[in-house]
Amino acid sequence: MDLTAQSMGNGERQPSAPLDSQRDVQSVADIERFLAAPEFPEARSISDLLLAGGVINEDQHTRAQQLAGTKGSLHAALRDVAGIDDETLQRAYAKTLGLPYVDLKQFAIDQLAVNAVPAAIARENGVMPLCLLGAGVVAATADPANQKVRECLALGADH
Numbered sequence: 001m002d003l004t005a006q007s008m009g010n011g012e013r014q015p016s017a018p019l020d021s022q023r024d025v026q027s028v029a030d031i032e033r034f035l036a037a038p039e040f041p042e043a044r045s046i047s048d049l050l051l052a053g054g055v056i057n058e059d060q061h062t063r064a065q066q067l068a069g070t071k072g073s074l075h076a077a078l079r080d081v082a083g084i085d086d087e088t089l090q091r092a093y094a095k096t097l098g099l100p101y102v103d104l105k106q107f108a109i110d111q112l113a114v115n116a117v118p119a120a121i122a123r124e125n126g127v128m129p130l131c132l133l134g135a136g137v138v139a140a141t142a143d144p145a146n147q148k149v150r151e152c153l154a155l156g157a158d159h
Contacts, residue, residue, distance in 0.1 A: 025100040026107055028131045031138055039098040046074055046092045055092075056082045090142065102140040104128060113137050117153065125149045 025031055044052075051061045060082040067077040075093075078084045094101045113129035114122075116137050122129065127139040127149060141149050 024106075025102045028110075028133065030100070031131065031133060034100050035133075044096055046089065046096055047078060049092050049096055050078065050082075050084070050088075053092075055084065055088065094144070097144055099144055102130065104140060107140075113139075121152050125152050127153060 025034065047056065047061050047064050050056045051058065056064070056078070060078075064074060064077040064081045067081060068074040071077040071080060075089050078089060079086075091101045107130060109128070110131040113131045116132065117127070117129045117139065121127075122139075125141070125146075125148070126143065127141045129137050129139045131138050137153065139153055143149060
């Protein structure tokens with residue numbers, strides 16, 4: 001998840017090489033380091049980033065761009081055309097937004113942060129509170145660009 005996971009053609013998925021994991025967040029200290037020196041990426045689409053990183057080739061890039069509308073999203077088109085796994089797509093999405101990727105299996109979740117956000121708000125908006133930082137709650141989400149998620153967290157956080 002962002003501080004917002006390859007198919008064989010037969011439906012089986014295999015992991016693809018992770019995108020730059022140097023910006024992964026695994027602790028509160030990592031979050032603090034990110035906030036002290038945020039990245040401001042040049043505007044690129046996920047498919048452009050994956051092409052530049054060698055994860056997809058030109059043909060897959062073109063086909064994914066063409067199918068994005070009929071598949072419902074560029075993510076779905078990239079999954080179908082290039083067999084890219086969800087983690088790789090989320091890493092790329094985070095990178096396009098200048099955000100680190102959070103591996104929830106590696107992050108020590110602060111129960112106080114979880115308690116600060118009503119469970120219904122977290123579930124409805126697909127967020128996972130990670131920790132308390134200053135006067136706020138830091139949360140991971142699969143869609144960090146969604147303004148509704150930010151507004152709900154701001155209104156629903158109990159901290």
